[in-house]
Amino acid sequence: MMEDDESTQVLTDEEYSRQKWWKLLLIIGVCLNALVVFTSDLGLDTHIHLTYATVEAGQGEAALDWGHTRPIDPLSSDPSYAPVKEDGWFDFIGDSPNDVRLLSFAITLGFIGLLYKQQQLELAVMVALYPTFIFSTGRGYPEVFIAVMLYAVVILIAHECRQEDVNKARLRALSIAVPMAAIVAVKGMSMWWGLPFGLAALAWFEAARRSPTFATWASYPTKVAVVAGLGVGALMLVMGFFGPGNTLSVIGDEPVRFSSALLIAVFDVLVIYALFGMVLWPFFGPAIKGLSTTSDLEVACIAGLIAAFAAAITVYVAALWTYESLLWGADWPLMTWTMGNNGRYISLLLIPIFMMLKRMNDLGIEVPCLENPGEKYRSLMIGLALILPLSILAAVNGQTMWSDEAADVMVLNMEEGEDFLFISETTLGMHWLYTFHYDIDPFGNNNNTGHWRADTTDWHDELVNGTKVENRGGLDDVEWLVIAPGAGEAPEGWGLAAQGEADFLNGGGTWKVYTTHEEIWVY
Incomplete structure (x- = not known):
């Protein structure tokens, strides 16, 4: 009996020690996010959005009054070509650099605090220490805000799947339109584009509720993820080949350069910023194996969401690099080094991925997660140790503007x-x-x-x-x-x-x- 008590005490001490370590990492992360607000200038894209905000405040319309950033003549500016913009990150950030910094830090700190209050300490640490989020907080980029909105989407998916009251479940599904509207607005689209996401979610869950055959298929994460990822990727490629002149149209105009950009984007977005930057590599193998044996509607929905966004972001980044390189006549592929930080867009999937792993672990599937890493704890700590210098560098060095x-x-x-x-x-x-x-x-x-x-x-x-x-x-x-x-x-x-x-x-x-x-x- 004594041996059992001692064994229990040892396990409790180990858990307590780990909790102290996680809390120390959280404090370090919060301090780094606070520091970067003072060490970093705003990013180039944020200066663009700040211009929209200040010109709208002064002149009544949001426009780049010194000329569009994609001028007709790519070698010069033209103030007469300044299209008015209706929606964008500028709607949220205020009209001064201090407003941007305050909002950026408040969103990050508030998100960390929310996760901590929800007893998601480990997830709060990942948000606080993720180099991309520190980078974005200092430069006033919307990555953390978008991550918050996608966190809301995942919560609504979970509530819909677990809600027994059909009407409440339908409301949860339709409510997905709200955070998605915020995301598309930040990216410069009309908030009304959030509504199709809510309607699609409602239709998906209604189909699963009414059709046992569809419900069975929709509960297999690998099948849903493959269809979602390939479907979104194929749709964007088709839009690029046949769509009107936007960024994606470069896919049809320069297919060879785009193909090489796509290969580099896969490495930049999925390997550097996701597997390494998010410290996903310790979980990757077990997660793939676990997904292939799981049958759960909630996990499948989140897996589909992750696959769809990952495909969309990777294709978009490749198209953006190709388009901008042609616009500027930049050296290829050195251009991808200059624009490499576009891989940060994948950061919005940090929360859904770790919440999916937690859900699988709760179902009894042998998949490690942040909260219960099991034998992957050592690898997880190594991963955090590897990104910590990058987090410190992002906070201490910051962005400088001569x-x-x-x-x-x-x-x-x-x-x-x-x-x-x-x-x-x-x-x-x-x-x-x-x-x-x-x-x-x-x-x-x-x-x-x-x-x-x-x-x-x-x-x-x-x-x-x-x-x-x-x-x-x-x-x-x-x-x-x-x-x-x-x-x-x-x-x-x-x-x-x-x-x-x-x-x-x-x-x-x-x-x-x-x-x-x-x-x-x-x-």
Whole structure:
């Protein structure tokens, strides 16, 4: 009897020790997310969304008033081409950098707190330590918000499957439209596109309820996942070949480059950001084996959800890389290195995957999960140890923007109605242009316009001789010139106003600001 008591006590001590370790990791993760808010500038995409927000606040319509980021002439900006945008992340973030940082951190901290309160300590740790979420929190990206919405989707799926009251179950299924509406709105689509997801979920569960044959098939996770993944992937490929001119249309226009991009995207999205970044590799083999022997409607639904999103994200990332590389004339496949962080989109599946593993473990299937890793505990800890340096690096280093310093000089000296010209390489040139926007003329009230030209254009001729080029904004009012590192030299007669060194992670080199002003103020 004594031996049994001692055995029980040893097991209890081990569990207690593990709980303390998980809580320590949680504290570290929360601290890293707090730190990154102070060390990181906003990301390039966030500057775009912030511009939409501030221009809407100042002018009444959400538009990129210095020109669309996908200009008609891919080597220059054109302020006259500035389509109005109806929905997007800008609807949520406020109209100042501090608003974005506060919202981003509040969402992350609130999500971690919610999971902890729901006694999902281990899942809270994964959210807190996931390098992609720390990266996104610091840069003001919506990845954590989207993960929260997909968490709500999984909860609604679970409630629908377990709800005995048919009417309540139907309401849960239809309610999936709400978080999905938030997700599509963040991605720039009308919130009404969330409704088809709710109706599809309702139809799915109604079919399972009314047809025993369908219910049996719909309870096999591997079958549902294969159909969902291949179906969504095939649909996107068909849309790419036959759809109108959007990002996916590049699939039909450049099938060879897209095919190579797809192979790289599989590695970037599914291997680096998912298997390694989410620490899924210890669970992968047992999960695949367990899914093939499971018969459960809830697990099958979540598996289908995961497969569908994984396929959609992988195909989209490959198409985006292909499209942008052609737009910018970027070197291929080096372009995929520049845009590699698009793999972060897969982060929305972190919660569904671990919740699916937990459900399978609760059903008695021999599948390890975060809460009960069994013999995979050591591998799990090794996985966390491997990503922890990346999490620390993401928090400590943060995002740096040399353009902030250049903008500080101009904002002290620019007069109303003066413009500036930004010269850089083609890749992400328009995105970098908008890193100046909030400092120079956030609400569009000062009539200051930023222009961009690729360093490969004859911008000297436009600037000095006033030459007009179709689909390019005129440079008649340009009194300031910003040249990115390695992007060329100013014409004769322009005075150097400021210069500095770009951070190594931004490519290094010396940036320069020139002006026609004879006297300027400096800090």
